[in-house]
Amino acid sequence: MFEIIEIGYYLKHMSDLPIIDVRSPAEFKQGHIPGATNIPLFTNEERAAVGTVYKQKTKEKAIELGYTFVTPKLDYFVEASKEITSKNGIVIHCWRGGMRSKAFAEHLANNGIDNVFVIQHGYKAYRRTVIKGFENEYNICILGGYTGSGKTEILAEINEAGEQVIDLEALASHKGSAYGGIGQGTQPSNEHFENMLFWQWKDLDLTRRIWIEDESRNIGNVVLPQYLYNELRGQKLYFINIPREERAKFLVEGYADLDHDELVAATKRIEKRLGGLATKNALEFLEQSAYYKLALLALSYYDKHYTFGLQKRNQKLVHKLELKSTNHKQNAQTILDYVNKYGN
Numbered sequence: 001m002f003e004i005i006e007i008g009y010y011l012k013h014m015s016d017l018p019i020i021d022v023r024s025p026a027e028f029k030q031g032h033i034p035g036a037t038n039i040p041l042f043t044n045e046e047r048a049a050v051g052t053v054y055k056q057k058t059k060e061k062a063i064e065l066g067y068t069f070v071t072p073k074l075d076y077f078v079e080a081s082k083e084i085t086s087k088n089g090i091v092i093h094c095w096r097g098g099m100r101s102k103a104f105a106e107h108l109a110n111n112g113i114d115n116v117f118v119i120q121h122g123y124k125a126y127r128r129t130v131i132k133g134f135e136n137e138y139n140i141c142i143l144g145g146y147t148g149s150g151k152t153e154i155l156a157e158i159n160e161a162g163e164q165v166i167d168l169e170a171l172a173s174h175k176g177s178a179y180g181g182i183g184q185g186t187q188p189s190n191e192h193f194e195n196m197l198f199w200q201w202k203d204l205d206l207t208r209r210i211w212i213e214d215e216s217r218n219i220g221n222v223v224l225p226q227y228l229y230n231e232l233r234g235q236k237l238y239f240i241n242i243p244r245e246e247r248a249k250f251l252v253e254g255y256a257d258l259d260h261d262e263l264v265a266a267t268k269r270i271e272k273r274l275g276g277l278a279t280k281n282a283l284e285f286l287e288q289s290a291y292y293k294l295a296l297l298a299l300s301y302y303d304k305h306y307t308f309g310l311q312k313r314n315q316k317l318v319h320k321l322e323l324k325s326t327n328h329k330q331n332a333q334t335i336l337d338y339v340n341k342y343g344n
Contacts, residue, residue: 089115
């Protein structure tokens with residue numbers, strides 16, 4: 001047999017166990033528990049067919065159709081599950097801990113797999129936990145600075161120094177600006193972004209400080225949870241001010257090798273904000289591979305945009321640090337020395 005467990009128990013005591021999500025591929029793609037393996041009972045089309053029969057006929061007819069889809073796959077379910085099952089067992093879930101996960105778990109238990117667990121209320125329980133999971137008070141250090149300051153790299157150095165760091169841009173697969181999606185792959189759904197963020201968040205030591213880069217609520221197409229965003233706005237901001245010329249050099253190192261057509265498309269997307277003449281000049285710089293000039297031009301826009309947002313912050317929470325270059329290791333140490341001296 002299998003054992004029913006609550007989501008809280010799973011997250012606290014069993015999150016290192018392999019977990020199988022038996023929902024359809026479309027459901028899984030929309031959002032899932034990080035680390036889960038999708039072994040769907042139904043394909044997307046089969047799930048839709050079962051749902052149609054359930055609505056138009058009866059539950060019994062829908063179950064009967066479901067069995068016709070599942071029966072040919074029974075051996076596969078066992079073999080695929082055995083490939084990832086650990087000696088301590090395996091966890092199963094569906095949307096709300098109903099028929100799909102229980103039937104799957106029972107099948108595994110009846111075919112030689114020990115220690116099978118089912119999450120009560122399934123993925124729905126995880127989503128409820130995610131949504132409520134950021135409602136707390138935190139000791140957060142916000143690292144801010146103009147575009148091209150190398151904040152992501154600085155946070156990586158801070159992490160190496162033993163501090164707790166959440167890299168929002170890595171989770172979002174986007175660097176935040178109009179050019180920030182180039183070379184980053186497909187962004188997750190907003191739902192799955194929240195899932196991944198919570199997965200890291202749940203393991204933080206709330207008695208210690210947490211470092212996060214200053215972001216607007218939108219990072220590309222994903223959106224920070226409202227409660228967390230509000231919490232970030234009330235925390236101290238450590239703003240690093242690095243000369244524009246140094247930042248332009250840093251951007252050239254990171255963007256010059258990117259796809260030319262994507263750089264052109266990104267430039268055109270901000271035409272209204274850059275203005276017609278600036279956009280014309282930017283596109284000419286691209287054609288000439290004059291990336292340093294392009295970076296300086298783009299920074300003139302982004303710096304104004306960031307300054308406007310910075311001025312709207314509570315200035316008592318803003319700490320400005322003047323830095324000379326984009327030397328990440330050196331800058332990280334300077335920031336840590338400042339925070340350790342003046343406290344957070």
